[in-house]
Amino acid sequence: MELDDVMTTSEAAERWGLARDTVKYSCLGRNGAPPRFKKGEFKKSGARVWLVTRQGMERLYGPEKK
Incomplete structure (x- = not known):
């Protein structure tokens, strides 16, 4: 996984x-x-920041819009 x-x-x-x-x-x-x-x-990071993965986004919403 990349940054x-x-x-x-x-x-x-x-x-x-x-x-x-x-x-x-x-x-x-x-x-x-x-x-x-x-x-x-x-994952929740800190008080208000949520982090998500590209794999999760692609699974839910399809390919990234370019």
């Missing part, structure tokens, strides 16, 4: 053309639903 394969939810949202909250709620779950990311595809 570019791990990113914040804000960076991932920008790279995939999504709203930041879309990626964040995929980490947290929403309305009682479990997180959409699988174990090892996301």
Whole structure:
């Protein structure tokens, strides 16, 4: 895994053309639903920062928007 394969939810949202909250709620779950990311595809870092992997983003949202 490369360093570019791990990113914040804000960076991932920008790279995939999504709203930041879309990626964040995929980490947290929403309305009682479990997180959409699988174990090892996301992690909380510090008080407010969530990290996600490229593999998780591609699994949920398809290839990165170039």
